[in-house]
Amino acid sequence: MRLLIVEDDEVLRDGLVVGLHLAGFTSEAVTTVAEAEAALEMGGFSGVVLDLMLPDGSGLDLLARLRAGGSTLPVLMLTARDRPHERVAGLDGGADDYLGKPFDLGELAARLRAILRRAEGRADGRIAWNGLVLDPAKMEGEIDGDAQTFSPKEFILLRALLERPGAVLAKATLEERLYGWQEGVESNTVEVHIHRLRSKLGAGFIETVRGVGYRLAPEAAKETA
Structure with missing residues (x-):
């Protein structure tokens, strides 16, 4: 947010x-x-x-x-x-x-x-998607029953993707969510944190749309990853 x-x-x-x-x-x-x-x-x-x-x-x-x-x-x-x-x-x-x-x-x-x-029209503080149940208050979650914690930047990226699960978010859009106006943007920060999220949530949980950006994978894509 x-x-x-x-x-x-x-x-x-x-x-x-x-x-x-x-x-x-x-x-x-x-x-x-x-x-x-x-x-x-x-x-x-x-x-x-x-x-x-x-x-x-x-x-x-x-x-x-x-x-x-x-x-x-x-x-x-x-x-x-x-x-x-x-x-x-x-x-x-x-x-x-x-x-x-x-x-x-x-x-x-x-x-x-x-x-x-x-x-957002939600009553529950937790957010569920594709086997993940995320608790924003603790920046923790469970993925298919396995507990995971997230760094602030990992959480910010994951939360941005969860806001629009069917949409492809450009790298520049994700950088805007990670950095304030006064901060310098590190060139590979998004890739590093996407890699870390995949190591916690599964390689198929976040898709790379080549030349465009990233999105959360639908259920079928995750299952075949």
């Missing part, structure tokens, strides 16, 4: 990027309403972590414009002013969840998984 973090406190912002990466999210971070609007116009985000008070305006105003434009993008609001009427205003204004500062990073990650799960 690729998130947009809108937070002007540098220490908190950097901590969110690092902590959420360890929880299996790729995050882009901006500091102002104007930067957030520019990033949202580019698209490609699964959700937003939005601070209430920003240097050039209110997160509530940004949220209002987002919803007025028809966006259903999941939004979790953060604020140091955690009074009931502010929570009500945020939720009635279109926020999917609300968390007051200071907060536990594990709780934030769990709340994000919940609102993103609801946006």
Whole structure:
């Protein structure tokens, strides 16, 4: 899942990027309403972590414009002013969840998984495909009954493929999920992590579509691999 973090406190912002990466999210971070609007116009985000008070305006105003434009993008609001009427205003204004500062990073990650799960129309926190049952909360799973754990980057790639199991995802698309705007992209990272996933899930679980990208194999392909 690729998130947009809108937070002007540098220490908190950097901590969110690092902590959420360890929880299996790729995050882009901006500091102002104007930067957030520019990033949202580019698209490609699964959700937003939005601070209430920003240097050039209110997160509530940004949220209002987002919803007025028809966006259903999941939004979790953060604020140091955690009074009931502010929570009500945020939720009635279109926020999917609300968390007051200071907060536990594990709780934030769990709340994000919940609102993103609801946006996908899933009630179960686990994701099942082709013999794999994946638990995003633990970045663990079982493949045909065998337990497996995944590194953050392995999990991010696997989660991206599971979002669109019948689609071929280009290498560049997967690189965007692995790296933030400020990170340098290593040329063979996708191939390395695909190889590691195949060693854990089976050689036929992920197909290479030559010259195009990667996709999850259908049941029949996996069985004959």
